[in-house]
Amino acid sequence: MSVERTGPARLLSTLEPFVVAPWWRFGSLNLRPFGVAVRPDNCFDVLSSRAERLLHRLVRLDRLTFGPEGMPMPRWLFVDGSALPGVISGLGIRADELPPRAVQRLGLEARPSDLVPLAMYIAVPARPPLVWYGHNLASLNRQLPEMELGGLATLTKALGLSIMRCTTQIGATQWTSAALHVHARFGPMELLTAWTPAHANPATLTYKLELDESLLERVAQGIRPGMVTEDPFWIEPRDHDAIRALEERIERGKRFAVVGPPDRKGRVPVAPVSPHQAA
Ligand SMILES: CC(C)(COP(=O)(O)OP(=O)(O)OC[C@H]1O[C@@H](n2cnc3c(N)ncnc32)[C@H](O)[C@@H]1OP(=O)(O)O)[C@@H](O)C(=O)NCCC(=O)NCCS
Incomplete structure (x- = not known):
């Protein structure tokens, strides 16, 4: 850590x-x-x-x-x-x-x-009382390099979720998105879908994060979660066959989570949800 x-x-x-x-x-x-x-x-x-x-x-x-x-x-x-x-x-x-x-x-x-x-974070209540759907996270960090705003999106999301008193957050993001670096800071992202035809871009994952105030405060302080498993398998964001195969396993009842940020090649680490994590 x-x-x-x-x-x-x-x-x-x-x-x-x-x-x-x-x-x-x-x-x-x-x-x-x-x-x-x-x-x-x-x-x-x-x-x-x-x-x-x-x-x-x-x-x-x-x-x-x-x-x-x-x-x-x-x-x-x-x-x-x-x-x-x-x-x-x-x-x-x-x-x-x-x-x-x-x-x-x-x-x-x-x-x-x-x-x-x-920077802004937008969410709407999804399932009462404290589940929120986060649908927008935007930061001008990269447009204003002279201001040295590194960590802005991460802090903005943590603050927003605390303001909303959110304890479960769901969201949708593309496998290729840089935002996975931010979302993965909040712990394992359980996959609700890996392939999402309902979205304009089906190579979109939907995820669920379980949160509490102390976790959000740690994220806001810049503390990174450790990788949940030492032995993930890696999803190549443009390998649609692999993403669809993962989706089939999810639809058959298997549970998986994104367990860390993308690596240098953009590959995303995924692991089965262990029984003791199952809600
Ligand atoms: C993606 C976005 C929100 C990141 O904002 P940011 O303020 O730069 O993010 P942070 O500084 O909090 O970054 C947290 C981590 O993500 C990494 N990261 C952020 N953008 C990255 C990128 N484009 N490529 C690689 N890593 C990136 C940062 O390096 C940092 O990791 P580190 O601490 O290990 O270096 C911002 O670039 C943006 O608004 N993009 C366009 C809109 C978008 O895609 N939103 C997300 C939709 S779900």
């Missing part, structure tokens, strides 16, 4: 958490995740016109991150499928604290005192 104490702590000292949700949800949220207070003026009721300018910048954040992936969200989805049924949380910085010309370079419209979101 290795610990990076400087990165996440530094991010939390320079960036501000924010939350966008309908007014009726705020009472059930944890607005002091890991003791970090979300300022009242960084809590935005999605139905209020006060949220308008931040929502514009969140759409821009999505375009900058998911646009190159070919999966930008339609604008209406920020309300219909995100902040109204669920929660958008993230980390941002005041526009006048960004590096010179970053606002223009990123194509943002912001007054100097405006909060500019640099």
